[in-house]
Amino acid sequence: MFNFLTPIFVLGIITLGIYKVFELLVCRQERRMIIEKMEGAALADYLKSLPAGRLNTVAPVGTVPGVLKAGCLLLGLGFGLLFGFILLNWCACDPSYEMRSAVYGGSVLCFGGLGLVVSFIVERSLARKDGKE
Structure with a gap:
C-alpha cells in the first residue's frame, strides 16, 4: 500500500x-x-x-530527555490507530476507503497531539518539582 x-x-x-x-x-x-x-x-x-x-x-541528572516526548507521541499514535480500528468496527455501516482513511488519519493526529500535550505537561511538572521555573 x-x-x-x-x-x-x-x-x-x-x-x-x-x-x-x-x-x-x-x-x-x-x-x-x-x-x-x-x-x-x-x-x-x-x-x-x-x-x-x-x-x-x-543527559545530566534531573533533566527530562527527548525520550519522554517520543514515547508519549508513539503511545498517542498507537492509541489513535486502536481508537480508529474500534470506531470502524463499532459502526454498523461498511465504510468506504475515504471514510476509513479519514477516521484513521484524524484519530492518529488527535491522539498523537494529545500525547505531545501530555509530554509537555509532564516535563513542566518535573521542571517545577526540581525548582527550575
Whole structure:
C-alpha cells in the first residue's frame, strides 16, 4: 500500500548514515587538534568550560530527555490507530476507503497531539518539582 515510501526511507537512512560518519570523523579530528594545542592544566580548564552536552551524550541528572516526548507521541499514535480500528468496527455501516482513511488519519493526529500535550505537561511538572521555573 505504501510501497512508494520505501525508496524515500532508504535514501533518508543512507544520507543520515553518511552524514553521521563524516560528523564523527570531523569531530575526532577537531578533538585531536585541540589536545595537541593544549597541555596539562590548560586542557583541563578548557574541558571544564565546555557545555555538558558537548563532552558526553548522556543527559545530566534531573533533566527530562527527548525520550519522554517520543514515547508519549508513539503511545498517542498507537492509541489513535486502536481508537480508529474500534470506531470502524463499532459502526454498523461498511465504510468506504475515504471514510476509513479519514477516521484513521484524524484519530492518529488527535491522539498523537494529545500525547505531545501530555509530554509537555509532564516535563513542566518535573521542571517545577526540581525548582527550575
